Amino acid sequence: MCGIFGYIGSRDAVKIAINGLKKLEYRGYDSAGIAGIKDGKIVSAKELGKITALEKEVAKMNLDLHVAISQTRWATHGKPSKINAHPHFDATHQLALVHNGIIENYEALRTSLKDKGVHFVSDTDTEVVAQLIGAHYKGDILKAVFETLPLLKGAYAIALIHQDYPDQIIAISHNAPLVIGIGENEAFISSDTHSFVAHTREVVFLENSEVAVIKADKLEVFNTALEQIEKKSEQLSIEAIESSKGNYEHYTLKEIHDQPQAVRNALSGRFLQEYGTASFDSLNFDVNELLNVKRILILACGTSWHAGYMGAYMLEDKARIPVQAEIASEFRYKNPIVQNDTLVIAISQSGETADTIAAVRELKAKGAKILALCNVEGSTLVREADSTLFLRAGQEIGVCSTKAFTSQVVILSLFTLMMARMRHMSKQDGQEFLKALERLPDQIDSILKNSAHIEAIAKKYAHYENFFYLGRHYMYPASLEGALKLKEIAYINANGYPAGEMKHGPIALINENCPTVALCSNNLTHEKLLSNLMEVKSRNGLVIAIAEEGDKGIEKIADEIIRVPATIDELACIPAVVVTQLLAYFIAKERGADIDQPRNLAKAVTVE
Numbered sequence: 159m160c161g162i163f164g165y166i167g168s169r170d171a172v173k174i175a176i177n178g179l180k181k182l183e184y185r186g187y188d189s190a191g192i193a194g195i196k197d198g199k200i201v202s203a204k205e206l207g208k209i210t211a212l213e214k215e216v217a218k219m220n221l222d223l224h225v226a227i228s229q230t231r232w233a234t235h236g237k238p239s240k241i242n243a244h245p246h247f248d249a250t251h252q253l254a255l256v257h258n259g260i261i262e263n264y265e266a267l268r269t270s271l272k273d274k275g276v277h278f279v280s281d282t283d284t285e286v287v288a289q290l291i292g293a294h295y296k297g298d299i300l301k302a303v304f305e306t307l308p309l310l311k312g313a314y315a316i317a318l319i320h321q322d323y324p325d326q327i328i329a330i331s332h333n334a335p336l337v338i339g340i341g342e343n344e345a346f347i348s349s350d351t352h353s354f355v356a357h358t359r360e361v362v363f364l365e366n367s368e369v370a371v372i373k374a375d376k377l378e379v380f381n382t383a384l385e386q387i388e389k390k391s392e393q394l395s396i397e398a399i400e401s402s403k404g405n406y407e408h409y410t411l412k413e414i415h416d417q418p419q420a421v422r423n424a425l426s427g428r429f430l431q432e433y434g435t436a437s438f439d440s441l442n443f444d445v446n447e448l449l450n451v452k453r454i455l456i457l458a459c460g461t462s463w464h465a466g467y468m469g470a471y472m473l474e475d476k477a478r479i480p481v482q483a484e485i486a487s488e489f490r491y492k493n494p495i496v497q498n499d500t501l502v503i504a505i506s507q508s509g510e511t512a513d514t515i516a517a518v519r520e521l522k523a524k525g526a527k528i529l530a531l532c533n534v535e536g537s538t539l540v541r542e543a544d545s546t547l548f549l550r551a552g553q554e555i556g557v558c559s560t561k562a563f564t565s566q567v568v569i570l571s572l573f574t575l576m577m578a579r580m581r582h583m584s585k586q587d588g589q590e591f592l593k594a595l596e597r598l599p600d601q602i603d604s605i606l607k608n609s610a611h612i613e614a615i616a617k618k619y620a621h622y623e624n625f626f627y628l629g630r631h632y633m634y635p636a637s638l639e640g641a642l643k644l645k646e647i648a649y650i651n652a653n654g655y656p657a658g659e660m661k662h663g664p665i666a667l668i669n670e671n672c673p674t675v676a677l678c679s680n681n682l683t684h685e686k687l688l689s690n691l692m693e694v695k696s697r698n699g700l701v702i703a704i705a706e707e708g709d710k711g712i713e714k715i716a717d718e719i720i721r722v723p724a725t726i727d728e729l730a731c732i733p734a735v736v737v738t739q740l741l742a743y744f745i746a747k748e749r750g751a752d753i754d755q756p757r758n759l760a761k762a763v764t765v766e
């Protein structure tokens with residue numbers, strides 16, 4: 159979703175900002191823009207579409223800037239267009255600002271400004287902020303900012319420049335992430351540390367409602383009462399990753415292929431084979447706290463929620479703890495009941511998903527302990543949580559999540575094992591569970607080696623506009639995830655459904671034009687699933703089965719079979735989901751979709 163990048167210092171601000179924006183591309187966007195100060199005046203450029211279009215435009219302008227703010231926009235208020243792209247300006251064009259988030263009361267503010275004769279050029283909520291600060295400006299920009307902020311409702315991260323202050327950027331963070339990178343006589347500002355970590359690792363995170371005045375050689379941070387506050391900088395330990403697709407055509411394909419290694423990383427140093435259990439260095443809850451857990455609440459969105467759903471089945475089944483997996487955007491408005499013995503697990507690849515963070519804050523306010531599963535060091539979720547288990551999946555750039563999902567499920571499996579071993583699970587059962595986990599990387603590898611077969615099936619079925627994904631028990635959340643992949647990257651309507659529920663309505667949609675992807679690798683419910691698939695076949699439905707090696711029963715039913723290596727039911731979703739990722743990828747490729755940055759989607763959804 160929208161990404162902010164700013165630079166101030168002696169180097170070429172345009173070049174650094176454009177490169178910074180490219181590092182934010184993965185978040186998903188529809189337009190991009192940049193503004194700076196040249197000869198005492200605001201200069202700017204905006205383009206619809208890719209950053210390369212903006213890059214070409216600024217190259218023509220021959221800008222020589224030492225301060226710049228820039229942004230990738232993901233449309234919320236006003237369609238994607240050059241006019242609606244950021245930066246936005248006040249009426250006198252003395253200030254420019256970029257924004258990530260939503261100003262919820264923008265309509266009322268816009269009307270009252272219009273009544274005072276202010277003319278708006280865009281449809282955005284952001285322009286309201288620029289116009290308001292401009293209207294309050296009487297020679298002191300910080301004062302104008304502080305007079306405006308109490309009028310705004312919503313979430314916002316803002317970077318602002320004013321032509322009367324050519325040596326500073328003002329940054330504001332309220333429920334939206336913004337981090338300042340401190341270099342030698344230069345400073346960076348961004349929504350994501352990855353975008354500047356190649357330049358500096360020294361960072362200051364802005365917390366809620368803080369306002370920073372950033373100069374090349376000085377940083378001042380103020381609280382809402384305009385009092386200057388002491389902020390300690392932190393050193394990032396993340397590597398500067400030169401993200402590259404290698405020999406792969408898309409990041410998404412590369413990340414699907416990263417999975418054997420991602421699983422190895424997730425497992426590394428986190429289990430004790432001898433005792434048949436798992437342990438996490440970074441888990442700072444003591445044994446008594448973990449033994450006292452009587453209920454677990456898992457919160458997440460999108461693919462992370464599917465991993466959480468899987469974790470819920472596993473934790474209940476193996477650790478015998480009641481678990482609820484909730485979609486964060488729904489949960490946060492339920493006025494939740496939180497008892498002392500409830501552990502909250504918040505799952506987020508990015509650590510920036512607005513609904514997940516808001517739900518976590520609500521639960522923290524009610525006294526709950528938060529365990530985060532996250533892939534991004536320094537992200538908002540990591541800073542909010544009491545403890546974090548990192549995915550160690552490496553940066554995920556493709557907008558649709560692939561390797562993060564597998565890593566999340568692996569870590570939830572290890573966590574389940576640890577909780578189960580502390581309760582009823584025997585050492586032998588624990589050791590068997592671990593052996594199954596250790597086999598996973600090679601099993602995924604063998605699926606990846608079977609890509610040509612999956613691609614051939616994908617080509618044959620790519621023209622269908624509707625699909626069902628059916629599974630039972632552990633394969634139900636897997637079917638949700640499989641269907642989501644197809645929706646996200648191939649733009650095909652796909653329904654993930656518990657197979658036993660089909661006859662209660664959805665089966666009315668089955669005919670020869672609606673293939674069913676059947677996720678068959680769940681031993682407990684296998685016979686039941688086969689009966690459900692017979693019902694599909696009887697209605698002329700086509701069946702593409704993802705079935706374990708040795709599964710003979712499916713051969714009489716399925717039109718196509720993609721084999722996966724056999725594993726225990728608790729882990730079977732991983733091989734099955736890897737197949738669905740490849741299937742969606744090849745179907746999307748066949749249809750010519752924009753696989754790494756699908757239309758309308760964002761990698762980090764930082765608005766509600």
Ligand code: G6P
Pocket residue numbers: 459460461462505506507508509510511514557558559759760761762763
């Ligand atoms: C967006 C992404 C999804 C992701 C979801 C949750 O919708 O496109 O791939 O699953 O957000 O993201 P998180 O970073 O919280 O896991």
